[in-house]
Amino acid sequence: MELVCPAGTPASLRAALDAGADVVYVGFRDETNARNFPGLNFSPEELEESLEKAHDMGRQVYVAINTYPQAGNLEPWYRAVDTAARIGVDAVILADIGLLDYAKRQHPELRRHLSVQASASNPEAINFYHSAFDVQRVVLPRVLTVHEIAELIKEIDVETEVFAFGGMCVMAEGRCSLSSYATGKSPNMNGVCSPASHVEYEQRRGKLVSRLGEFTINSFPNEEAAGYPTLCKGRFVGHTGEPSYLFEEPTSLNVMMLLPELIQAGVKALKIEGRQRGKAYVYQVVSGYRKAIDAAMKGEPVPLMDMGNITEGTRSTAGAYEKNWR
Amino acid sequence: MHDKNALLKMPPFTPMLFAGFMMRPVPAFFLKPVAKRVLARMKKLYPEIFSRLAVLENTKFLITPTDLQYCFYLSVEEGQTYIDVGVNDAEHPEFQAAISGPMIDLLKLLEGRVDGDALFFSRALNIEGDTEAVLTLRNAVDSADVSLVDILGGPVPFMKPGFDKLFSKIGSFFEYLEQDFETVHRSILLPITRHMDEIDKELDKSEDRMKKMDKELVRIKASLRKKQQSNHKFVGGMQ
Numbered sequence: 426m427e428l429v430c431p432a433g434t435p436a437s438l439r440a441a442l443d444a445g446a447d448v449v450y451v452g453f454r455d456e457t458n459a460r461n462f463p464g465l466n467f468s469p470e471e472l473e474e475s476l477e478k479a480h481d482m483g484r485q486v487y488v489a490i491n492t493y494p495q496a497g498n499l500e501p502w503y504r505a506v507d508t509a510a511r512i513g514v515d516a517v518i519l520a521d522i523g524l525l526d527y528a529k530r531q532h533p534e535l536r537r538h539l540s541v542q543a544s545a546s547n548p549e550a551i552n553f554y555h556s557a558f559d560v561q562r563v564v565l566p567r568v569l570t571v572h573e574i575a576e577l578i579k580e581i582d583v584e585t586e587v588f589a590f591g592g593m594c595v596m597a598e599g600r601c602s603l604s605s606y607a608t609g610k611s612p613n614m615n616g617v618c619s620p621a622s623h624v625e626y627e628q629r630r631g632k633l634v635s636r637l638g639e640f641t642i643n644s645f646p647n648e649e650a651a652g653y654p655t656l657c658k659g660r661f662v663g664h665t666g667e668p669s670y671l672f673e674e675p676t677s678l679n680v681m682m683l684l685p686e687l688i689q690a691g692v693k694a695l696k697i698e699g700r701q702r703g704k705a706y707v708y709q710v711v712s713g714y715r716k717a718i719d720a721a722m723k724g725e726p727v728p729l730m731d732m733g734n735i736t737e738g739t740r741s742t743a744g745a746y747e748k749n750w751r
Numbered sequence: 752m753h754d755k756n757a758l759l760k761m762p763p764f765t766p767m768l769f770a771g772f773m774m775r776p777v778p779a780f781f782l783k784p785v786a787k788r789v790l791a792r793m794k795k796l797y798p799e800i801f802s803r804l805a806v807l808e809n810t811k812f813l814i815t816p817t818d819l820q821y822c823f824y825l826s827v828e829e830g831q832t833y834i835d836v837g838v839n840d841a842e843h844p845e846f847q848a849a850i851s852g853p854m855i856d857l858l859k860l861l862e863g864r865v866d867g868d869a870l871f872f873s874r875a876l877n878i879e880g881d882t883e884a885v886l887t888l889r890n891a892v893d894s895a896d897v898s899l900v901d902i903l904g905g906p907v908p909f910m911k912p913g914f915d916k917l918f919s920k921i922g923s924f925f926e927y928l929e930q931d932f933e934t935v936h937r938s939i940l941l942p943i944t945r946h947m948d949e950i951d952k953e954l955d956k957s958e959d960r961m962k963k964m965d966k967e968l969v970r971i972k973a974s975l976r977k978k979q980q981s982n983h984k985f986v987g988g989m990q
Contacts (some may be wrong), residue, residue: 432823432891433890433895434890435799435894436863436894436895436896437893439896440863457775462886462890463806463883463884463887464804464806464886464887464889464890464891464894465804465886507770558855572930620883621882621883621885621886621954622882622883622984624882624883625880626877626878626879627879628877628879633877634872645874647874648874649874650872650873650874651871651872651874652872668915670908675872680776701867701868702866702868703860703863703865703866703867703889703893704863704867704893705863705864705865705866705869706866706869709866734869734873735866735868736872737868737872738872739872739873
């Protein structure tokens with residue numbers, strides 16, 4: 426099983442390789458990827474150097490070009506695909522069918538993976554992407570149980586990659602526009618959920634208050650662990666009159682204990698989320714998962730490691746993988 | 752932003768807090784050349800940090816170690832980065848973004864030994880003001896493999912191994928010291944913690960009693976309603 430790890434900077438990429446990543450995925454420093462954060466990501470020159478280092482170590486680098494091109498402004502996305510092909514990356518991770526078509530026509534030899542942003546979660550959709558654009562791998566949305574993944578794998582002709590650790594979305598991947606209502610920008614179009622330019626924190630009467638645009642979205646008492654300032658993880662006052670999490674609580678995904686089942690299901694690769702996180706996060710999570718995968722592949726018990734210090738809200742969940750609410 | 756007290760939380764009980772007390776007689780004036788020297792070394796050793804910072808146009812940061820009396824003013828002006836040192840209880844110059852936390856966490860962050868988001872989630876780190884600028888700074892610093900040993904011990908290469916050993920010893924000593932402080936902190940708080948536990952237990956008992964009374968009230972109301980309904984029926988029957 427392949428361990429696919431995030432890197433927002435060349436230093437994080439080195440940390441991921443040192444920690445045992447088989448593959449590191451990165452993005453260019455613009456709106457063509459879903460982690461378009463200030464000061465983050467790779468210039469073409471940095472990518473070239475990093476790719477050389479990874480290849481020297483026998484590892485691979487994928488490039489995420491997984492936002493949706495804007496009408497009338499296709500150039501940045503075409504340029505990103507062309508640059509990735511010229512540099513010789515091992516695969517590009519795409520979501521938009523127009524861009525998949527472009528990549529297939531212009532660079533047929535460039536391996537194509539389907540991003541989670543495409544939200545392909547059934548055999549018909551996945552097989553269509555395979556037959557139309559020769560997609561070799563699909564990154565599955567975080568909406569399926571392990572059993573459903575196993576059943577799906579039997580009906581498709583491409584490799585599967587699933588998220589194992591990191592940030593959670595409200596299960597509408599590639600479809601979520603919540604952020605754009607408050608800020609005018611969304612992860613799908615601009616590569617940013619809750620753009621930092623619209624986020625504000627304030628210490629007020631012993632509480633940390635977070636705002637997105639004009640909306641107050643959370644207020645954390647001093648002893649409570651905080652989370653990201655996203656609308657889906659905001660605490661709002663509903664019918665009960667008490668502030669509560671209406672969509673999702675601040676928590677991170679962690680499926681370490683499900684590794685044997687995912688291997689059994691035939692999953693090809695495990696993905697760690699977090700290109701926006703620091704290299705300390707990357708090193709800790711990748712080292713932990715390296716040990717866990719190696720143990721699981723040998724049939725040994727998975728050594729469960731405490732990741733509490735780096736999870737959002739200092740809590741984690743196996744999410745939909747072990748869905749027990751239906 | 753002008754509120755100089757906005758970020759000043761109660762400092763954590765750490766060895767750094769006591770180091771701060773001991774350094775109190777040292778005026779910030781003497782630390783300025785040291786900070787400037789460190790920044791110059793960083794510019795030389797890690798140019799990638801400053802190329803990522805250059806996108807910020809005229810941004811000033813207030814960086815406050817909560818367990819020291821000093822603070823740092825980091826500014827990016829027309830692609831150049833500058834640093835100055837001040838004291839916490841003074842009037843600060845205008846700044847756009849502020850970061851505060853224990854000095855040891857800020858140093859770990861500088862060296863990329865801890866994840867900034869994780870520090871923020873655990874509330875060890877506070878940020879205010881221009882969040883985009885703070886993220887840019889965090890990502891820029893994290894893009895290089897910063898080493899305090901290289902910054903402070905680098906000018907004379909043959910001294911580097913000695914510096915490595917010295918820093919390693921100081922690091923271990925500091926970790927032991929932190930554990931000792933944690934123990935002392937806990938023992939000082941023990942009587943209060945015990946008292947709080949007792950209050951919590953009392954509150955739990957009161958909550959249980961309230962719940963029982965609520966249930967009783969619901970039962971009494973239902974029984975009253977039943978009686979009223981049967982009275983109505985009876986009166987209706989009489990008519």
